Amino acid sequence: MDILHYLSIGFSVALTPLNLGLVLAGCFIGTLIGSLPGIGPINGVAILLPLAYSVGLPPESALILLAGVYYGAEYGGRISSILLNVPGDAGAIMTTLDGYPMAKRGEAGRALALSAVSSFFGSIGALLLMVIFAPLLSKLAIQFGPSEYVWLMIFAFTCLATMVGKRPIKTVVGVVIGLLFATVGIDSGTGILRFTMDIPNLFDGVDFLVVVIGMFAISEVLVLLESWARNDLKLTPVGKSFVSFSDLMAVKWVVLRSTLSGFLIGVLPGTGASIASAVAYGTEKRFAEGHDDKFGEGDIRGLAAPEAANNAAAAGSMLPMLTLGIPGSGTTAILLGALLMFNITPGPLLFEQQPNIAWGLIASMFVGNIALLVLNLPMIGVFVRLLSIKQSYLVPVIVMLTFVGIYSIHGDSFDLFFMIVLGIFAFILRKLGFSLAPVILGLVLGEVLEENLRRALSISGGDWSILLNGTMTYILAVATVAALIAPKILKVLKK
Numbered sequence: 001m002d003i004l005h006y007l008s009i010g011f012s013v014a015l016t017p018l019n020l021g022l023v024l025a026g027c028f029i030g031t032l033i034g035s036l037p038g039i040g041p042i043n044g045v046a047i048l049l050p051l052a053y054s055v056g057l058p059p060e061s062a063l064i065l066l067a068g069v070y071y072g073a074e075y076g077g078r079i080s081s082i083l084l085n086v087p088g089d090a091g092a093i094m095t096t097l098d099g100y101p102m103a104k105r106g107e108a109g110r111a112l113a114l115s116a117v118s119s120f121f122g123s124i125g126a127l128l129l130m131v132i133f134a135p136l137l138s139k140l141a142i143q144f145g146p147s148e149y150v151w152l153m154i155f156a157f158t159c160l161a162t163m164v165g166k167r168p169i170k171t172v173v174g175v176v177i178g179l180l181f182a183t184v185g186i187d188s189g190t191g192i193l194r195f196t197m198d199i200p201n202l203f204d205g206v207d208f209l210v211v212v213i214g215m216f217a218i219s220e221v222l223v224l225l226e227s228w229a230r231n232d233l234k235l236t237p238v239g240k241s242f243v244s245f246s247d248l249m250a251v252k253w254v255v256l257r258s259t260l261s262g263f264l265i266g267v268l269p270g271t272g273a274s275i276a277s278a279v280a281y282g283t284e285k286r287f288a289e290g291h292d293d294k295f296g297e298g299d300i301r302g303l304a305a306p307e308a309a310n311n312a313a314a315a316g317s318m319l320p321m322l323t324l325g326i327p328g329s330g331t332t333a334i335l336l337g338a339l340l341m342f343n344i345t346p347g348p349l350l351f352e353q354q355p356n357i358a359w360g361l362i363a364s365m366f367v368g369n370i371a372l373l374v375l376n377l378p379m380i381g382v383f384v385r386l387l388s389i390k391q392s393y394l395v396p397v398i399v400m401l402t403f404v405g406i407y408s409i410h411g412d413s414f415d416l417f418f419m420i421v422l423g424i425f426a427f428i429l430r431k432l433g434f435s436l437a438p439v440i441l442g443l444v445l446g447e448v449l450e451e452n453l454r455r456a457l458s459i460s461g462g463d464w465s466i467l468l469n470g471t472m473t474y475i476l477a478v479a480t481v482a483a484l485i486a487p488k489i490l491k492v493l494k495k
Contacts, residue, residue: 003131006351010359013060014367019360022057022065023368028375030072034092035080041073041314042331042436046216047401049338050209059342060357064364066338067318070331071123071365074314075372078115078307083108092310094277098295098302105298114247114300115307116376118255122308123369125259126266126315130362135351137323144324144348146456147467151476153449156326156441158483171438174429178442181206182450189454201414208337210406210415211422211443215436217402218423223430224395251304254284262309266316266329280309315365322346322358325448333440340444 013019033044045066052062077092082099095115102111144152157175184195185205196202258280265276284305285295295302317329325346327333339346344357351358406415426436460466467473 003135006135006355006359007131007363009355010361010363011367013356013360014064014364019061019064019364020367022061023068023364024371026065026068027072027075027368027372030069030074031076031372031375033069034073034076034078041070041077042329042334043216043220044069044073045331045334046212047398049334050213050406051401051404053209053338053341059339059344060360062342063335063338063357063361066335067361067365068368070335071311071314071368072372074311075116075119075376077310078119079112082111082115092277092306094281094306094310095303097281098297098299101296101298102300102303107298110247111303113377114251115303116373117248118251118258118304118307119311120369120373121255122259122262122311123315124366125256125308126263126312127362127365127369129260129263130315130319134319134323134358134362137319137348143472145470146452146459147469148472148476149452150449150456150467151473151480152324152326153445153452155476155480155483156445158480170432170434174434174436174438175442178439178444179446181211181439181443182446188451199414201412201418206418206443207415208341208443210419212334212337212440213402213406214419214422215426215439217398218419219426219430219436221395221398221402222423222427224398247300251301254301254304255308257283258305258308259312262312263316265309266313267319276313277306277310280305318361318365322350322361323348327441327444330436330438330440333444336444337440 014023029048030041030044034041048069049066052065057065078095078099081092081095082103099111099115102108180195182205184202186192186203187194193203261280261283262276265279281295281302284301314329314331317327317332318335320326321332321336323346325336327336336346344350344354402419403416406419407413426439429436429439456466457464468477
């Protein structure tokens with residue numbers, strides 16, 4: 001009954017005229033952003049964050065808008081994947097394997113409709129799981145002290161380093177860069193200036209918004225400028241958009257399995273939609289072996305699995321952010337930073353002390369996913385036309401939004417120059433094969449890690465044994481070690 005009571009609070013927040021309009025606007029803008037190849041949800045949220053902050057929206061309204069952009073972009077990423085064989089973001093890579101072959105044989109409309117329905121059921125299923133587990137996890141997290149939070153941060157970094165495929169070293173380097181950013185400014189314990197280079201603007205530390213916008217939006221502009229001359233993508237005719245009842249029956253268990261796996265993977269820190277979609281696709285391919293296996297040739301199961309999984313992972317990544325203050329993905333790291341900007345501390349007490357924010361966000365995601373299904377099925381043709389937008393029009397719009405958004409917050413030209421420098425640095429990192437999400441995770445979690453480590457050592461008088469002083473610390477320590485050695489064990493078992 002408590003869950004129903006809190007959900008009623010959430011829907012009373014989400015269905016106010018302002019928040020309902022922001023949900024619809026966020027979903028529409030997110031779908032537009034997701035449909036443009038290469039931009040993706042993390043860049044979309046980063047671009048709109050300063051605008052949401054500077055216009056003075058209430059915290060719950062700003063978060064609802066940004067979350068709408070997040071899962072709207074997850075929906076939109078499938079459009080270019082299916083029609084152009086170019087994934088809108090990393091989470092849509094697996095969609096190209098069977099979505100594009102369907103489009104090539106004249107079933108683009110069927111593929112787009114089926115992916116929209118699969119995304120819808122994946123998101124709704126994950127949200128139901130979030131409603132069930134969020135109160136349980138928040139009650140458990142209330143018992144966390146400084147030592148538990150230190151291990152939780154270490155576990156998050158370990159998961160991030162071991163679950164990114166073939167580039168763990170580059171991920172670790174990215175996290176270290178983020179941690180270095182987090183140390184800039186006045187040391188809260190000693191009052192000593194750290195890494196400020198005697199620049200007064202850095203005495204309070206690096207501004208989260210400047211880092212996010214510089215490293216994502218500005219670097220994205222540079223990538224778009226680099227590919228300007230290669231803007232020669234040809235669209236595949238869409239045809240009639242439909243999904244039959246027989247198609248839904250054929251993929252019902254695929255969607256269910258992919259939703260469960262996507263949600264579980266999304267909850268793990270540092271994983272995200274790309275890993276969830278890859279795992280779901282691989283799992284369904286194994287299930288189909290010897291049973292009319294046409295994966296890679298336009299099999300509807302190969303399309304439904306990654307679409308359900310990546311949207312379930314997007315919803316699942318919200319759970320650790322809200323209940324533990326640990327972002328489950330790069331995009332939720334930016335959303336976590338948005339909460340901190342509004343002086344809201346995410347964690348177990350958020351659900352009890354500010355249920356309008358936590359449950360309002362969850363309720364808005366139910367509303368938003370219904371709106372996305374209604375928007376996407378009849379308006380596929382509108383979104384498809386966006387793929388013909390030239391970079392010559394797109395780049396100035398992104399630059400204008402970023403510069404106006406950043407300058408409107410502090411009115412300081414130093415932020416603009418610093419943003420450009422960070423954008424160039426991030427562009428170089430991207431060209432070298434580094435992911436930018438670990439940098440943001442390191443920046444967001446670094447301050448929390450340092451604060452709780454200082455607190456734990458202050459309580460113990462400098463005795464490091466306090467980090468292993470209870471059942472939960474041992475559980476998290478074992479989980480951290482398991483996350484480190486699990487990939488090697490799995491590799492051996494696979495051989």
